[in-house]
Amino acid sequence: xxxxxxxxxxxxxxxxxxxxxxxxxxxxxxxxxxxxxxxxxxxxxxxxxxxxxxxxxxxxxxxxxxxxxxxxxxxxxxxxxxxxxxxxxxxxxxxxxxxxxxxxxxxxxxxxxxxxxxxxxxxxxxxxxxxxxxxxxxxxxxxxxxxxxxxxxxxxxxxxxxxxxxxxxxxxxxxxxxxxxxxxxxxxxxxxxxxxxxxxxxxxxxxxxxxxxxxxxxxxxxxxxxxxxxxxxxxxxxxxxxxxxxxxxxxxxxxxxxxxxxxxxxxxxxxxxxxxxxxxxxxxxxxxxxxxxxxxxxxxxxxxxxxxxxxxxxxxxxxxxxxxxxxxxxxxxxxxxxxxxxxxxxxxxxxxxxxxxxxxxxxxxxxxxxxxxxxxxxxxxxxxxxxxxxxxxxxxxxxxxxxxxxxxxxxxxxxxxxxxxxxxx
RNA sequence: GGAGAGGUGGCUGAGUGGCCGAAAGCAACGGUUUGCUAAACCGUAGACUGCGUUUUAGCGGUCCUCGGGUUCGAAUCCCGACCUCUCCGCCA
Numbered sequence: 001x002x003x004x005x006x007x008x009x010x011x012x013x014x015x016x017x018x019x020x021x022x023x024x025x026x027x028x029x030x031x032x033x034x035x036x037x038x039x040x041x042x043x044x045x046x047x048x049x050x051x052x053x054x055x056x057x058x059x060x061x062x063x064x065x066x067x068x069x070x071x072x073x074x075x076x077x078x079x080x081x082x083x084x085x086x087x088x089x090x091x092x093x094x095x096x097x098x099x100x101x102x103x104x105x106x107x108x109x110x111x112x113x114x115x116x117x118x119x120x121x122x123x124x125x126x127x128x129x130x131x132x133x134x135x136x137x138x139x140x141x142x143x144x145x146x147x148x149x150x151x152x153x154x155x156x157x158x159x160x161x162x163x164x165x166x167x168x169x170x171x172x173x174x175x176x177x178x179x180x181x182x183x184x185x186x187x188x189x190x191x192x193x194x195x196x197x198x199x200x201x202x203x204x205x206x207x208x209x210x211x212x213x214x215x216x217x218x219x220x221x222x223x224x225x226x227x228x229x230x231x232x233x234x235x236x237x238x239x240x241x242x243x244x245x246x247x248x249x250x251x252x253x254x255x256x257x258x259x260x261x262x263x264x265x266x267x268x269x270x271x272x273x274x275x276x277x278x279x280x281x282x283x284x285x286x287x288x289x290x291x292x293x294x295x296x297x298x299x300x301x302x303x304x305x306x307x308x309x310x311x312x313x314x315x316x317x318x319x320x321x322x323x324x325x326x327x328x329x330x331x332x333x334x335x336x337x338x339x340x341x342x343x344x345x346x347x348x349x350x351x352x353x354x355x356x357x358x359x360x361x362x363x364x365x366x367x368x369x370x371x372x373x374x375x376x377x378x379x380x381x382x383x384x385x386x387x388x389x390x391x392x393x394x395x396x397x398x399x400x401x402x403x404x405x406x407x408x409x410x411x412x413x414x415x416x417x418x419x420x421x422x423x424x425x
Numbered sequence: 426g427g428a429g430a431g432g433u434g435g436c437u438g439a440g441u442g443g444c445c446g447a448a449a450g451c452a453a454c455g456g457u458u459u460g461c462u463a464a465a466c467c468g469u470a471g472a473c474u475g476c477g478u479u480u481u482a483g484c485g486g487u488c489c490u491c492g493g494g495u496u497c498g499a500a501u502c503c504c505g506a507c508c509u510c511u512c513c514g515c516c517a
Contacts, residue, residue, distance in 0.1 A: 041475050045486040052486090055498045059443040066497080073497040241435055241472095369435075373454050373470070 001363040002101050004034055014101060020111060020321035021102050030097040037090040044083050051076045099202070102326035103359040109330055112320030118333070119320065124304065125313030127337055127345070128398055136340025137396045138271040141167065143404060144423055146396075147272065159261060159276045166422045170395070171279060171388050173415035175254065178281040178306055178385040182252035185302060187283065189252045192232035195223045200235035203364035205327035205356075214259045229253030230382040233284040238364040241375055247368055248291055252385065253282040271393065273348060278389035285381045286366065289358065292379035296330060296355040299383035303334045303351045306385055309411035312394045313337040315347055328354035334384075336394035345397075350390045353383025 007014050008031065018025045054073050058066055110119040128134075141147030146167035152160040163171060179189055201208045201215060201224055208215040208224040216225040226232055233253045242249070257280050272278075283302065287295045300316065307314045319331040331354045335347035358377035361367070367375040399407040406422035413419060 038475065041486080045475060048487085049485055051497080056443075058497050070497045077497080243435085367472095369453075371454085375435095375472075 001099055001359060002103065003362065004098060007031075007098070007101060008034065013104070017102060017105055017321075020105060021324060021326065022113075022322055023100070023102050023326055025100045025102070026097060027101070030094070030101065033090060033094045033097060037087070037094050040083065040087045040090055044080065044087055047076060047080050047083065051080065099363070100326075103329050103357060105321055105324075106330035106355070108318075109324070110318055110320045111322070113322045115320075115323045117320045118323055119318045121316040121318050121332070123313070123315040124308060125311070125337070127313050128339060130339070130400075130402075132402045134339045134345075134397065134400055136271065137338075137393045139340075140396045140400060140404075140406070141271070144406070146170075149271070156276075159274065161272065161275060167392065169416060170392065170422065173412050174386055174388055174391055174395075175279065175281055176415045177309070177412055179252055179254065181306060181309070182250075182281070182283065182302070182385055185250070187250040187252035189254060190229075190233065190236075191254045192226070192229045192236075194226050194232075194256055194258070196226050196232050196235055197222050198224060200238065200364075201226075201231060203238060204231045204234040204360050205325070205363075206231055212262055214262070216258050216260055225258035226255060227259050228257050228280060228382075229255035229282045230284055233282070233382075234360055234364055234380060237286060237366045237378075240366060242286065242366070242368045242378065244288065244368045244370065247378065248285050248287040248295055251284045253280075253284055255280065255282070257387075272389040273393060275389050278387055280387045281385040283353070283381075283383045283385050287379045287381060288368065289376070289379050292355050292357060292381060295379075295381050296332075296353065299353045299381055300332050300334075302385065303353060303383055307334060307336060307350070307394075309409065310391070310395060311409040311411075312398050314350070319352075327356050327359055329357040329359070330355045336390070337398060338393055339397045339400075340393070341397075348390065348393065350387065350394060351384035354381065356380045356382070 002014075007027075011027070011031070014027060018027065051073055054069055054076070058069050058073070061069065110117065112118065135143070138147070138149070145165055146163070148162040148164060149160075152162050155162075183189060195218065198208050198217075199222075206215055206227060207213055208217050214227050218224060230253070232255065233251050236251075237249075256277060258277050259275075261274055261276060283299050285295050285299065304314070304316065314334050314336045317333045317335055319328075319333060324331050331352065333349050333353075334351040336350040337345060338348040339345040341348050357379050360380045361377040366378050366380070368378050370376050395409075396406055399409065401407055401421070408416055408420055408422055416422075
């Protein structure tokens, strides 16, 4: 959420941002409601002031003096009730409209229409050349008895999977690897609730309602399942004022993530790439405003470090305005090489990191105390350390051997009893 | 699940209808003292918001978990929700 006074005073900028992000926002409607809302507030406040001062006088009056003033205040009360109910309605539509206005865009954000216009920033690693026909992770998973999609479909439907045997060990190893790396960087590991209230979902910018929601809601409750621990960690400090010295506060969130993937059937959704449920180690940072840009680069550098350690080639992509959600001020993806993707192999998104500036913090009401004793909104940032499902795709496909085994990269071996190959004969 | 107690500012905690945006203490900020640090002393201070001011200056409104209600007037009384604690029961 942006500050209304900012929206009002920078209408051209806001219009521009809305256009660049291809979001539907009724800015004129918002400005109009805001106008009405503020004039209604003035009327209500004036009437309340009158009531308050009369009530105060009543306290000092003798019993028989009171009569007239009391009835006067009674009539103000009736008038006030009408105005207040009008204001309540205006407030509701104002809230609904203002939350649709997306975050500002960093001047560094490239412009474009869709993900095709994202800008490659750099590449790392050498794309593997196989002397044999490489398999994709679905075939590998089946052949090595690592993943079972068919039986998962019986249990929970499509886009679910059983992870089995060495794949489970691999998942645990990947988590441990990522967590240890983050702990060494000073992140606090945190395991979060996997359900969160709709207030928290809204605050982080995840809309639990509507046909296109990514969020599973729990029936007969105010709860929904989190799509990422970004949501629960964002709620962690909501409504709090943090000491400035505690910032940046760096969290390594560990949770399962649940996504409906509504409307995504068939589209780049083979195997583990797009699933309803996966484990993820997530970075989340609460930062001072002046730190956030550097923290964003820092998160990106850790994402790269994770994949460098896994010896997986990747590229870093700067997300263009037309492909960015409403919350991020600036965003990068890391796309790992996936030999089984498409005909020749292709890059596929494995991580994503956003600087949300104060957009989430304003709605979640997370502040810090400035040196002069005032409060100000923090900045929030998030990024994927490793999403296990997609990490597995890259790992299995890149490190497959001719005889159908999987080579374990050096950095991961200590978490797998030192083994060099996944399947031990 | 049953019974009871409770939720007040950054924190601890007083306040049972008007003198309360709220005592006191701690923390914070400014200053004095000090070789430095600490301590001591003095002072300043809540958040959000509307109008105004345009480099400061005010004047209002709202906020004592949240939502309703009673009242001219609610932190205070009533109802509901949520959360916390204690005891009992049940259970990974």
